Amino acid sequence: MGPGPSLDSPYHRVKRNLARANGYLRRKEYRKAVQAAAVAFSAKPDCAQLVGQHKHELEFLCIEFCDNFNTNPGVIAFMHGIKIRARPFLAYAPGGEDMVRTKLEIVEERMDAKEREREARRLAALAEKKATWMERGQRALDEGNYPRGKAWLRRVVDDFGHEPGVLADIGSRLLDKDLLPEAADILARARGADPRDHTVYTLAIRAYQGLGEMGKAEEVYLAAIRQFGGHPLTYLNLARHYMAWRKRDKAYEYARKALEADPGLDEAREIVRRTG
Structure with a gap:
């Protein structure tokens, strides 16, 4: 065999x-x-x-x-x-x-x-839950019930914060109600989760400026420049920030950068004149 x-x-x-x-x-x-x-x-x-x-x-x-x-x-x-x-x-x-x-x-x-x-049913149920919680949170904020509104939005953050745009959305809602510390915290997380979302930088700067945390706002400006490159309006906004912070040398530096990138920026030229 x-x-x-x-x-x-x-x-x-x-x-x-x-x-x-x-x-x-x-x-x-x-x-x-x-x-x-x-x-x-x-x-x-x-x-x-x-x-x-x-x-x-x-x-x-x-x-x-x-x-x-x-x-x-x-x-x-x-x-x-x-x-x-x-x-x-x-x-x-x-x-x-x-x-x-x-x-x-x-x-x-x-x-x-x-x-x-x-899977489609599961995702639809999750989307409905997120929308419901977001709506309840926004309604409570609009009614002035900030603790309840923040509680609902925190649930959204905990369950859906990993989804693109969710943290930025919630940060913007909190910022619109002048809940600045909470907004700054959420927006810092949003920037860490997706550093390519340029809107988060703008929102975070508003939150830090509102809190008077000028150094943190400066850090966000500089991070935006590293991430997206130098843009004349970004340079101009940073020059304005330094003017408000009374850092005239820095205001001059970035106003000059703005003018070099776009000679038509009259406000940048004025800052250069005032600080030069």
């Missing part, structure tokens, strides 16, 4: 994947079960030259998987959910591997569709 099939042969590929598929069925990992079984039945035609014990073993394993699949309670429930009530759904006979694989691929497609539907 000659040696059996090698470990990388189609024979062993079918055996391994059917064993995996049955294991996944027991663990209720149905999509993985379907994928492993599809691999097995795809490899089965390559075993056509098998004879004797190996051939009969594979035929038995194919039939066994189909029986396990057809009688699995979770699979049955899923099939009912997608309106497939044919019993048995998988019916294997020698030479029928393509039909089984095609049916498995159909099941996988339906599983994927169901998963997309579940």
Whole structure:
């Protein structure tokens, strides 16, 4: 009797994947079960030259998987959910591997569709919750109930602060109500989360200037220049900031930068004249 099939042969590929598929069925990992079984039945035609014990073993394993699949309670429930009530759904006979694989691929497609539907419902529910909390927070702020408004917005921050734009949005709402310390804190987090969002820099500067924290506002200006490059209006705004802070040498420096970038900025020219 000659040696059996090698470990990388189609024979062993079918055996391994059917064993995996049955294991996944027991663990209720149905999509993985379907994928492993599809691999097995795809490899089965390559075993056509098998004879004797190996051939009969594979035929038995194919039939066994189909029986396990057809009688699995979770699979049955899923099939009912997608309106497939044919019993048995998988019916294997020698030479029928393509039909089984095609049916498995159909099941996988339906599983994927169901998963997309579940994900869409989950995301819609989250979006509705976020919108509700944001609306309640804004309404409380508008009514002057700042503790309640901040509490609702804090819930949004805790659950949705990782989403793009959320922290900047909440920071802006707090800033509009002159809740400056809270706005500054949220906007600092927003800048750390997405340093490419230029609006956050403008909002943060407003918050720090409102608090009289001129050094922190300066830091944000300089960070914006590092992030986005020097823009004449940014230089001009920073020169204004230094004028308000009574740092005339710095005001002169950045007013000059603004003029060099845009000679038409009359206000920058005036600052240069006043501080030169």
